[in-house]
Amino acid sequence: MRPVRLDLDGFTVFREPTTVDFTDTDFFALVGPTGSGKSTVLDAICFALYGTVPRWGDRRAIGNALAPSAAEARVRLIFESAGKRYVLTRVVRRDTKGTVSTKHAGLEMLTPGLDLTKLEFGLEQSDIAEVLAGTPGEVDTAVLTVVGLPYEQFTKCVVLPQGEFAAFLHAKPAERQKILVNLLGLEVYGRIREKAQSEATTAETKLKVLDDQLHAFADIDDAALAAAASRVEALRTVAAAVDRIAPQLQDARHLAEQAAAALATLDAEIGRLAAVSV
Template identity: 35%
Template sequence: MRPLDLTLEGFRSYADRARFDWRGRRLVGIVGPIGSGKSTILDGIAFALYGKTPAITRGTHALIHQQRDAAQVQMTFRVEGGTWQVTRAIRRKGAGQHLLAPFDEASNTADQGRAVTGERAVNERIERLLGLDFSAFQRSILLAQGRFQEFLQATPTDRDKVLRGVFGLDRIEAMHAVAREREREARADADQAARQIAALTEARERIAQAELALAAIESVSVLGVFQASPAVRRALAGRTV
C-alpha cells in the first residue's frame, strides 16, 4: 500500500484543512517539534484505512478537534491492482460517513458510482485490499511510539502471524492447500483407475484360462471317443455302416 495524498480537517490537532501530497516521492520524512502534529498524520492514515487509531479504537469523537463539531479524513492510496480514495467523517452529533471509491489518477477523480459505503463494508474491503487487519497493520506498517520494542519482544507465534499477513503467506498457503487437495484427488482417481485396469486384466486372464480349459476338455472328449473300448468302436462302426 502506498499513500498518495492525505487531507485532514478538524482532526485532532488540525482544526483547519491540511493536505499532504506524496505523489512522486519515494521517501518521506515527517519532522517537527513536539506537538506539531507529526503523530496526527500517522493517525490520519490509520483512521482513513481502518476507522480507528492505535490510541483510540472506540469513541472516535475524541479525535475531533476541540474547536470543531466534526472531522473529516480523506486519503488516496495505491495498492496492487488499482488506486482508491477513502473518506471518513465523524460528528459530535449524528451519524458519520464512510466511503471507499475507485480512483482514476489520470482524471484525478473518484468513481462514486462504484463506491462502497458504510463503516463495516469499507473496513472489510480495505482489509481485503491490503491483506492486513488493523492489528497486523499497526504492528508491522504503522508502529506507534514505543511499539517497535513490543514487536521485537512478541512471541514467535505473534511475529509469525504478522509477517504472514505482511507478505501474504496466508493466501499462498491457502493456494498450496487447494493444490494439495487436488493432487490427493487426482492420485485417488489414478489409483482407482489402476485398480480397474488390474481387475480387467485379471478378468481377461481368467477368460483366456477358461477358454484354454474348455478347449482341453473338448479335445479330451473327442480323444476319449476314439480310445473307447473295442466294443464301443465296433458299435460305432456298425452304426456308420
C-alpha cells in the same frame, strides 16, 4: 499500500483544512517540534483505513478524532494498492447531545490516470471507476480486501505504534522478546505449537489403542487365521441363504395375517349362528 495524498479537516490538532501530498515521493521524513502533528499524520492514515488509532487504546473512542471545540472531522486518503488508486473518506460528527459517531465512510476506486488536482473542486461520477463501500461496515470489509492487512497486522508491520520502538531499545532481554512477539505477530507460532501438541497427543492416544488391540491378537497363528476365515465364509453362506428366504418368510407372514383375519371372521359368524339357534 502507498499513500498518495491525505486531506485533513478538524482531525485532532488539524483544526483547519490541511493537505499532505505524497505524490511521487519514495521516501519522506516528518520533522517538527513536539506537538506539531507529526504522529497525527500517521494516525490519520490509520484512521482513514480502519476507523481507529493505536494510541487511543480503545477502538470505540472515535471522539479523539475531533479537534477541540470542533463538531466535525474529515479525513480523506488517496492511496495506491496493487497498481490501482483509491479514495477513502471518513467523517466523524458530534451531535447536540455530545455523542460522537462516524456519519460517513466510503471507499471508491479512481479511474486510471486521474488528475488529482480535481480533488480540490470535487470528483465527478466519471472520475470513479467503482464504488466499493458506502458505510463504515462495508469500508472495513473492503479495506481488508484492497489493502490485504487487518488492523492488527497493519499496526504491527506498517505503522508501528508510537513508543513501541523506544520501549524495545530499553527493555530487558526477556521483555524485548515479548515486545518482538507482539510487534511481529509471532504469537501465531505459539498457537501452531499448541495445535501440534494437541494433535500429537491425539495421535499417541490412537496409537496406544491400536497397540492394545494388536497385543490382544499376539497369540494368533496361521491355523487360527485359517479357522477364522473359514467361519467368516460359513457366515457369508448363511447370510446369502437368509437373503433368499427372507422374501418367502415375508409372504408367509402376510398369508398368516390374512388367515388369522379370516378365522376371526368365521369365529364371529359361528357365534352369531349359535345365538340364533338358541
